[in-house]
Amino acid sequence: MKKLDVSKTEREILEDALNHWQEQHLLDANKAAELKENLDDKGFEWGVLARYAFWVALASLIFSVVSLFSDDYLSKLIENFYDTPNVVFCIGFAGLAVLFYLLGFRNKQKNPDKAFSNETLMLAGSFSTAASIGFLGQILDRNEHHFTILFLLSILIYGYLSVKLQSKLIWVFTLVALGIWFATETAYHSNWGFKFWGMNYPLRFTIFGILLTSFAIFLQNRIKPLQFFQSTSYVIGLLYTMIALWLLSIFGNYSDFEKWSSIRQYEIFYWGLLGIALSLGLALYGMKSKDNVSRDIGFVFFILNLYTRFVEYLWDNINRTIFFLILAISFWFVGRWAEKIWKRK
Structure with a gap:
């Protein structure tokens, strides 16, 4: 009889369950012993190795780019290309992006089980897309043009590719690009000040996160091409909301450092109170509805808000x-x- 491969942790959980059922007389001792014998220790965790290997590969790629600019020989080599028109780099990175997306799409069709390698190719394509759009901004001269349109362009590109390639990773890039566009667009309309309609960045992104989360809950499932990304949008929306609200509880709705440093933290305690209440409500909702994402995010930010208040009010006083x-x-x-x-x- 083929045995069930389990990790050490999984074996402990299963054996605890079998012992519990035996104690409750739901399972006789012989059957419990037979089931325990059917468990076999899993071999090397190749899936975990694959995940870490691809992460290390991406990190190494980033470090290689950094090293490229720090190495004297390569720096001199790059100087030879200093006069190369930005359009060449724009087209070059666009070509690389297309190549990575094609490889990722083809690999996903042939080997759908190789999730790590497929997503790595998609990630490389996403970075190449960002680089291409960045050089396009240099071509258009962002100092004279309303260059936030470039971020809007990146949203459209990432959104289309995420739907076409069914990639949740690229959808994350879409939502990040959406946040960057929102920040730059509101900054543009406030003459690059820190406040837009009386709101600083943390307050703006708190509202932005609430809107994104509401869209994920109430509307996204009604849009057929976006149904696949509903859970991803929900998580990113909650993270936008809770991170922004946590920052708001620290800095309040201030955009001037001198004004903020001259106030006492208790003067903006209501933002902290709101953060604690929302995170606690989210954690309780998650536990009641068996929503692990809401529970975990709510619990983490509940603890974070409590300890932030602890540091704010006691650090200088005890x-x-x-x-x-x-x-x-x-x-x-x-x-x-x-x-x-x-x-x-």
């Missing part, structure tokens, strides 16, 4: 030893609480 002692004790209680929930489940 002894450092006591400060870190309280911090250690509080984290110990959080760990104990999480451990009890984990054991109960």
